[in-house]
Amino acid sequence: MSLTITVIGLGQMGGNMALTLKAAGFAVTGSDLFEQARSRLAAQGLPVVAPEELPASDVYLLSLPTSAHVREVIEQSPGLLSLAPKGSVIVDTSTSDPQVSRELAENVIAAGLQWLDAPVSGGPKGAASGKLGMLLGGDERTIERVLPMLEAMSAKRTRVGGPGSGHVVKLANNYLCAAHLLTTAEAVAMAAKAGVEPAACLAGLNSGSGRSAVSEVNFPEWILNERFDSGFTTGLMRKDLRLARDAAEQLGIPLPLLQAVVDAWHGNADHPADSDDFNHIATPILARATQAEGNQ
Numbered sequence: 037m038s039l040t041i042t043v044i045g046l047g048q049m050g051g052n053m054a055l056t057l058k059a060a061g062f063a064v065t066g067s068d069l070f071e072q073a074r075s076r077l078a079a080q081g082l083p084v085v086a087p088e089e090l091p092a093s094d095v096y097l098l099s100l101p102t103s104a105h106v107r108e109v110i111e112q113s114p115g116l117l118s119l120a121p122k123g124s125v126i127v128d129t130s131t132s133d134p135q136v137s138r139e140l141a142e143n144v145i146a147a148g149l150q151w152l153d154a155p156v157s158g159g160p161k162g163a164a165s166g167k168l169g170m171l172l173g174g175d176e177r178t179i180e181r182v183l184p185m186l187e188a189m190s191a192k193r194t195r196v197g198g199p200g201s202g203h204v205v206k207l208a209n210n211y212l213c214a215a216h217l218l219t220t221a222e223a224v225a226m227a228a229k230a231g232v233e234p235a236a237c238l239a240g241l242n243s244g245s246g247r248s249a250v251s252e253v254n255f256p257e258w259i260l261n262e263r264f265d266s267g268f269t270t271g272l273m274r275k276d277l278r279l280a281r282d283a284a285e286q287l288g289i290p291l292p293l294l295q296a297v298v299d300a301w302h303g304n305a306d307h308p309a310d311s312d313d314f315n316h317i318a319t320p321i322l323a324r325a326t327q328a329e330g331n332q
Contacts, residue, residue: 039185041065042093044109045130046073046084048267049156050099052163053129053189054082057097060166060188065091087114092121095182098128102275103136110140122148125182129170131155131210131276134203134283137173141199150178151199154186155206160267167191171209173202207280214277214317215297216250221318224255228325234260254315259322264313271310273317274301 039062043054046068054077058064066077066084074084085091087109096116100106106128110116116126126144128137132153141151152174162168168190172179179186179195186193196205223246227237234255241251258266277298284291301317308316 039063039095039182040091040093041095041097041185042067042090043097043099044068044087044090045099045101045105046077047099047101048160049129049163050097051077051082052160053097053099053168055080056164056166057185057188058082062185062188065093090114090119093124095125095127095185096120097185098126098130100128100130101272102130103133106130106132107136107140110144117143117147117149120149123150125150125152125178127152127154127182127185128203129154129156131206131272131279132203133279134200134207135286137203138200141174150175150181152178152182153199153202155202156190157206157209158191162191163189170194171196171202171205173197173199173204204283207276207283210273210276211280211294211297212248213250214273214301215293216248217254217315217317218297218300218321220248220251220255221259221321225322225325228322234322255318258313258315259318264315266313266315268314269310270301270308270312270314270316273314274310277301 041057041062042065043050044067046054046066054064054066064082066082067087067090068074069087078084098106098109100109110126120126126149137153144151152172154170154172156168156170158168166189170186170190170193172193172195176195196202223241224234224237228234238251238255241247258264281294281298284294307320
């Protein structure tokens with residue numbers, strides 16, 4: 037492969053994306069602020085460097101927790117605006133604040149670089165298998181340039197507009213996912229109270245118009261079997277919901293249902309805790325059917 041790629045952020049998502057790209061034949065280097073993360077990926081055969089040792093690359097693929105981290109990497113340390121070769125592409129796969137992304141994109145382009153926001157879905161499993169979903173915000177020519185890399189990482193790619201658009205749609209997606217977890221859990225709890233087994237209820241929902249990715253994937257994959265190991269935490273979902281709420285407020289559009297979902301996810305900081313799998317939000321709702329039975 038002709039593209040050289042540096043992956044910055046070697047957590048569960050970034051690390052798996054780096055290994056997937058390496059397995060696909062790309063020249064990949066990984067970097068992370070934490071030595072432990074670098075050592076873990078080095079043990080799996082990935083060339084790694086400290087942030088101050090970033091090589092010249094065609095693509096800098098960012099997988100970072102927040103917009104603040106993305107800004108720091110681009111503007112401060114290591115400072116891709118001055119460090120990255122002219123013409124190289126910065127691809128932000130994080131779930132970031134769209135307003136910050138648009139500001140950073142302007143700065144990146146002004147510095148002679150190219151920008152693509154490419155937030156992903158599919159979790160660590162999708163990152164490891166190269167079957168992520170990607171929402172792309174950027175110039176079509178930039179997408180075309182890095183398309184071989186995107187194809188190796190993802191099963192589906194959708195361009196939704198210019199810089200920042202990918203992050204807007206990602207927040208909209210995560211809002212719906214968060215809402216569906218609440219509403220599907222309530223529907224299943226109601227059916228359970230009426231004597232319908234949860235699996236049977238879900239089979240019925242998934243044959244009708246009430247189905248969603250949550251009912252088709254999350255409930256059987258992580259909730260009903262109590263695995264809760266999706267790789268995405270409650271804290272990250274809460275962060276994304278706050279970003280969605282803030283984006284709506286900045287646009288001056290009242291969205292009372294969005295605010296209700298934000299409030300529901302923040303109602304109890306300990307149950308689930310930020311460190312818990314995000315699917316745990318359904319646990320107390322499902323428990324209501326059993327608790328109600330016991331109180332009769």
